[in-house]
Amino acid sequence: MTFKILKRGDLQEIVEFNQPDCVSIFMNTHRIRNERKKDHLVLKKFADNLEHSLKERGLRPPDRAKLLKPLKNILEDTMFFAYLSCGLAIYLGSDWHRVYRLPIAVGNGAWVGSELNPGPILPYFDSANRYFLLSLDQHGCKFYEGSSVDGLFEIDLKGMKEALALLELVDAEKQLQLHSTSAGGVQSHPAYHGHNDGEQHETRIKEYFKAVSNILRAELRQENAPLILAGVDYLHPIYKEVNQYRHLCREHITGNVKDLDEKGLRELALKTIQPVFDQDRDENVSRFHEAKKAGRIADGTRACKQAALEGRIETLLCLRSEIGDGDNATIRQVDTIEERQIAEIALNTLGAGGRLIFVDEQIDGGVEPVAILKGDSRKR
Structure with missing residues (x-):
């Protein structure tokens, strides 16, 4: 089982969703085999506590059963827990649910x-x-999504397997034509129309990489996360020639990585990308102070909300929350107005081509969140 990318449209759907009784569940999860039982027990505890909480809200037994059915189905699917990542988000509504492995x-x-x-x-x-x-x-590219803090996981991109299968079919047809010609006695060697074996081989790889690049262009059209290439050295320039993703990393991983597991790949990826992330975060904090002197900031939820609606935010800086762990399965019936407002600001920022960055400490004693405005903007 592979993972899918959480899109901006998914976030928008979650922000806009509204029903009398909705459930949001979040869990830290594990890929280690001996932790799967613990993950199952924590989710089971959530299910039991939710049953009680929804009863207190006045939901009738049939309505509770209907709302929690997707959660009960997950608990009964033992294979689900064999393919968890670092985090799990489950959203439940009447006749609606979403599950995200993150x-x-x-x-x-x-x-x-x-x-x-x-x-x-x-x-x-x-x-x-x-x-x-x-x-x-050349025999099958793999695509991954990673976090500098947590994990790296393979993503199932629609069309990747088909692109490789189509190329293999073309190769098989060429071989069949070659053997047929040889058997007929007309031609005993393949004709490459002016190309030697090496050029023909590179052309084949380039066509396959072009198909992969087209898939990435469609899948990542709203993304701005950096893309790292990993593979033997001679493949990098071939892919870069057909690349269509704007945020391709200048640095790349060189060597045969096809036998590496996700942990090994992540270690190599972090050596490449972590210095870039650290520099990016530090530079944005410095740029905030420069922008403040120039009057190009929005400070606090109200100011950021207005600036985001007008498409004026270049970078939205939010304070990273403390993340709890353990087997706590507390059910909260509290307002999430602040979280929803920040999510709406983030959505409008990303939709206007801006960036979202989380920082570990409050910036300049300001009110969270804060934003660096675009060059032609002024604090209003």
Whole structure:
């Protein structure tokens, strides 16, 4: 089982969702075999506590059963727990549910109310944390999504297997034509129309990489996370020639990586990308102070909300929340207004081409969140 990318449209759906009774569940999860039982027990405890909480809200037994059915189905699916990542987010509504396996820790907690809580998944969109990795291989590329803080996981991109299968089919047809010609006695060697074996081989790889690049262009059209290439040295220039993703990393991983597991790949990826992330975060904090002197900041939720609606935010800086762990399965029936407002600001910022970055300390004693405005903007 592979993972899918959480899109901006998914976040928007969560922010806008509204029903009388909604459930938001968040868990830190593990890929280690002996931790799977613990993950199952924590989620089971959430289910039991939610049953009690929804009963207290006045939901009838049939309505409770209907709302929690997707959660009960997950608990009965033992294979589900064999393919968890670092974090799990489950959203439940009447006749509606969404389940996201995430490469970031999201803490343990659940909310019941008339709206969903988008807060814990917001750090997923942190521009100075997420990255993509493409493992280059002429016999089948693999695509991964990673976090500098947590894990690296393979992503199932629609069309990748088909692109390779189509190329293999073309190769098979060429071989069939070659053998048929040889058997007929007309031609005993393949004709490459002026290309030698090496050029023909490179052309084949280039066509395959072009198909992969087209898939990435469609899948990542709203993304700004850096893409790292990994593979033997001669494949890098071939892919770079057909690359269409704007945020391709200048640095890359060289060597045969096809036999590396995700842990080994992540170690190599972090050596490449972590200095970039650290520099990016530090530079944005410095740029905030420069922008403040120039009057190009928005400070606090109200100011940031207005600037985001007008498409004036270049970078939104949010304070990273403390993430709890353990087997706590507390159900909270509290307002998530602040989280939803910040999520709306983030959505409008990302939609206007801006960036979202989480920092570990409050910036300049200001009110969270704060934003660096675009060059032609002034604080209003």
